[in-house]
Amino acid sequence: MSAVVLERVTRSYPGGVRALDDVSLTVPAGSFVAVMGPSGSGKSTLMHCAAGLDAPDSGRVLVGGTEIGSLNETRRTELRRERVGFVFQAYNLVPSLTVEENITLPLRLAGAPADRQWLTTLAERVGLTGMLARRPAELSGGQQQRAAIARALITRPAVVFGDEPTGALDLRTARGVLALLRDLVDGLGQTVVMVTHDPGAAAHADRALVMADGRIVDTIEKPAAGYLAERLTTLETE
Numbered sequence: 001m002s003a004v005v006l007e008r009v010t011r012s013y014p015g016g017v018r019a020l021d022d023v024s025l026t027v028p029a030g031s032f033v034a035v036m037g038p039s040g041s042g043k044s045t046l047m048h049c050a051a052g053l054d055a056p057d058s059g060r061v062l063v064g065g066t067e068i069g070s071l072n073e074t075r076r077t078e079l080r081r082e083r084v085g086f087v088f089q090a091y092n093l094v095p096s097l098t099v100e101e102n103i104t105l106p107l108r109l110a111g112a113p114a115d116r117q118w119l120t121t122l123a124e125r126v127g128l129t130g131m132l133a134r135r136p137a138e139l140s141g142g143q144q145q146r147a148a149i150a151r152a153l154i155t156r157p158a159v160v161f162g163d164e165p166t167g168a169l170d171l172r173t174a175r176g177v178l179a180l181l182r183d184l185v186d187g188l189g190q191t192v193v194m195v196t197h198d199p200g201a202a203a204h205a206d207r208a209l210v211m212a213d214g215r216i217v218d219t220i221e222k223p224a225a226g227y228l229a230e231r232l233t234t235l236e237t238e
């Protein structure tokens, strides 16, 4: 099963920038993929197209087997809400809600029933058992990001996209969050696609895709941080 498939996706912006240039990609379910590349290489555009936040000019995008382009706007929003999870650099938790209310918010937005057992499992997995009644301000940065990760997983999405999910965290806390993402892939079979500038973060993934000028120029299995850092330095100075 493939969680995400891109087939010959092209996306240009006014002014002629080809942010994605004929990109094809298959993300197997239950795998952890890191997307790297110099600034402006197309990482965000790739993620936005893969998540149905942006529509390609040509090519096809499938999430959990459903072709996004075939859906109308309402169905596309529903698919995004139910089948795609997001984790950003800024945790985007609602300050006035408790941690539990934040985590279960996507279910309420989707009009889906609460799933106590899944909430309990997730809280345990992300290490927030006993903190569910707190407000986000009463959590550390790492704990807030863990809550955001639990929120991304509450709908049992086909894929979770991370946009620099550890960008705001200190090194040690970041490593903890990356170990958690790894654990969610290994333990729950979750699929994770993470955009990052940090080779050390990408080294937690099963595979790193390296982008340059709107194309995937390298696919590295079991990436090592040192090798990735070198590869990126070469691209940035080319």
Ligand SMILES: Nc1ncnc2c1ncn2[C@@H]1O[C@H](COP(=O)(O)OP(=O)(O)OP(=O)(O)O)[C@@H](O)[C@H]1O
Residues within 6 Å of the ligand: 013, 014, 015, 017, 018, 019, 037, 038, 039, 040, 041, 042, 043, 044, 045, 046
């Ligand atoms: N809304 C837009 N309008 C015009 N050009 C855009 C727009 N968004 C992105 N671009 C251009 O498309 C290209 C790819 O941008 P994108 O944001 O996908 O790159 P990125 O790899 O995510 O960069 P960064 O690492 O700096 O976030 C860049 O040349 C960028 O300037």
